[in-house]
Amino acid sequence: MKRNFILIALLVLFYSVKAQPSADTNIPLSRLYFHEALDAAQHKLLAMDGKADSLFTVTPNNGLNNELTITITDGVDKLSAGIESDSLLDNNGKIKFLRGLTELLNGYMFGCRMDSVKYATLPDILDAYKECMPLEREGESIENNIYKYPYETGNLLLHTIAFSQNTGFERSYNMVLLKYCDKYRNKALPLLSQNPLLPFTDSLVAQIAKRDPESLYTYAAASNLLASKIRNNPDSLVRIISRMAQLKSGRQLFPFLDNLYRGKLSFENVSAVMDDDVKYYKLLVQTAIDYADMVRRRDTPMAAQSLRIKIQKKAADPFINTINGLHDVNDERVRFKILEPFTPEELYYMAVEGEEIIYTSSYVKGVYPRIWQRMKSPKSDSLLMSVRFDHFKKWIKIASNYNTLDDFLKRMDNNNAQLLMKAFVNNLHNTESLEDAVDVANSYASINDPAVRNLILNQVQWNIQQAVQTNNEKRKDIYSILNTLFLSMDSSNNINVSEVLGIPPVYFMPNKSLQDASGKIIVQQFFYGDKDGKSVFSSFLNSFSKANWKITNSEEWVTVSSTKGVPVIIYANKPLDESKSLDAKAQSDLNDYLFNKDISPTIVIHRGHSYWLPSTIDQLASSAKVVLLGSCGAYQNLDKILKICPAAQIVASKQTGSGLVNGPMISLILESVRQGKDLNWPQLWASLSKTLAKNELFDDYVPPHKNLGALFIMAYKKLQEKNAIEAGQVKK
Known part of the structure; x- marks a missing residue:
C-alpha cells in the first residue's frame, strides 16, 4: 500500500x-x-x-x-x-x-x-x-x-x-x-423575491405554503411584485395565508391555519373570540388538542410551532403573570381567581407551556390541584388521553421537578403508569437535543416509588441491549450513562460516578480547587431588594462570628473576610430598592469591580425568589465551581448554568426554597472551606439532615452527587469528546 x-x-x-x-x-x-x-x-x-x-x-x-x-x-x-x-x-x-x-x-x-x-x-x-x-x-x-x-x-x-x-x-x-x-428551502423565498417572474414561481409558492407557511405569510404581507404573485396564486392554502396577511389581526389568526384550511374553523369563528383573553386561550388549547390528534394519526399540522408560541404568550399574559404577581397573597381564592374559567386540559397546557415562568407556588398551590378539582373522576391517564398525550414528557418532567410525579402516577392504574413511564424513557436518541434524556435523569432522582424506579431502570437496560443489537452508538451512549447514574443512586452498588463516567469529582470539591493563585477562596452572593431579600440579607450578616469573620461596608456591597484559617472573601451586593432597580445597579457595579480587579468567584450563591434567578444566571461567573441556588424551582435551571460553568457542582431546590434551609447550609459550607476542609457532599448532607430534620423542605434540596441531570450533561459531553479523539477528529 x-x-x-x-x-x-x-x-x-x-x-x-x-x-x-x-x-x-x-x-x-x-x-x-x-x-x-x-x-x-x-x-x-x-x-x-x-x-x-x-x-x-x-x-x-x-x-x-x-x-x-x-x-x-x-x-x-x-x-x-x-x-x-x-x-x-x-x-x-x-x-x-x-x-x-x-x-x-x-x-x-x-x-x-x-x-x-x-x-x-x-x-x-x-x-x-x-x-x-x-x-x-x-x-x-x-x-x-x-x-x-x-x-x-x-x-x-x-x-x-x-x-x-x-x-x-x-x-x-x-x-x-x-x-x-x-x-436550500429557507432561501427559496428570498430568491423568488429577487426573481418573482420565474416560470415555476406559482408552483413553488404552493409548496412553500405547506412546508413553511409562516415565512410565506411574511412575504405575502409585503408590497412588491412577489407579494402580488402570492396574492394571485390559485392554490387554496396560499389564498388563505394571503388573506391573513392583509388583515391587521392576521398574526392572531395564523396559529389556527391548519383548522382554517381544513374547514374546521372560519375566520369569523376566530375573530369572534380574539378580544376575549379567556375565550381566545380556550380556542388555542382546543386547536392544540386537534393538532395533537393529527400527529397521533401520523399527520403533520401546519403552523404548530406558531400555535405553541401563541399559547405560551397567552398563558403568560394575563393568566400566569397574574397568579405569579399575587404570590404574597395568602388567600388562594383571591390569588387564583383568574383560573376559575378553565378546564383541566386548559390548566394542563398552562403548566406545560408556562414552564419557564410559572412560580413554584403558582404550580403547586394553583394550577396542579385545580386540574383534579375540575375533573369528575380525577384520573391522570384520562387527563393525558384528553390532551392526546401532547407534551406528556414535558409534563412528567415538570411533575417530577415539583415533586408531584408520585401523586400523578397514583392517579392512574398501575399498568397504565408502567406503560407511560416506558414511553417516557424510550426514544431518547431520536431527538436532536439532550433535553428528554436530562428530563428522564432528573425525574428518576425525584421518584420515591421503588417499583417505578425499577421499571425505569429496566427500560434503560433494555434500550442498551437494543442499541448493541442495532449498533446505534448514540442510543448506547445515552442509555449507558443513564444506567450508571441510576445504579449509583443505590449505595450498595458501590459505583463511583466520577471514575466510571470520567467526569470531575461529584462527591466532593477539594478545598485547593476553590482557591485562587494567592490561596484565597472568593464567594459571590446575589441579593435582591424586595422585602424578603432585605430580611435574608440581615440574617446573612448576623450569621458571622466576630471571632472568625470581619465585615467591611461600601456603598453598594459588603465584603465579609475570614480572619482565621483559609482566607475566604465573600462579596455580597446590598439589597437596595428593587423598585428603582438599585439592587441591579449594585450587582452590576460589583461585577465590574471584580472584573477590573481580576477577582474570580469559585462559589456563587443565589439568595432570592425564583423570579430573580434568571438575573443571577445572566451574571454568573464562568469561574464558579460550586453554585448554590436557594430559590424556588431552581432545579429547573441546571442546563442554563452548565452552559456557563460546564463542571460546576450545583445545589438546588426542586420546589419551595426556604431561608430556614439556605441559612444553615451556607453557614456550614463557608465554615468548612474556612477550616480548610474539602466539601464532602455526602458528609455535609448527613450533617444537614440532622440539623434540619424537622424542616420538610430540606428533602427537596438536591446535592451535587445526586444531581443526575447535571451529571448526565457532563458525562455525555465528556464521552463525545473521548469518541472524537479516538476517531481522530480532534487532537488531544
Missing part, C-alpha cells in the same frame, strides 16, 4: 510539474495567457491544503486525496490539451473552453471554502464539463445534462463563460434555481 502511494505521488509530481501541454504543441500567443491562467488555477487549488507541494490533501481519506490530486493535475491537463488539439474549434472556441475551465476550477475552490461544494465532487464536475463541451460546440442545448446533474455541478457549469450563450441556457438556469430552492 505504501509503495502504491509513493508511485501515485511520483506520478502526481510528474503531472503537476508538467502542468500544461509542452512547447511542441505550438500554443499560439493568442491562447498562451489562458493556458497560463489555467495553470495558475491548478496550483492555487493544490495549495488549498496549506502546503506548497503537488498533493491535494484536504480530506482524511488518502485514497480520495490521490484521486483529487490526479484530477487537478492529469485530468485538467488532458482536458486542456484536448481543447487545444480539437480541430473543430476555432480560436475563440478554444479560448472560451479554456477560460471556462479556469472559471470552473476557481468556482469549485470558492465553493469548497464556503462549504457549499464538497471536495469529492471534483471528478464528477470535470466529467460534466467534458460532456457538455461537444453539445456547446455543435450548438445544441445542454438542458438535459443540467437536469441530471446535482445543483452544485449545474451551478458551476452555468457560471462559466463556456455555456453562457448556450441555446438552452435560460431553461437550464431556471432548472438550477429550482434545484437551489429545493436544496
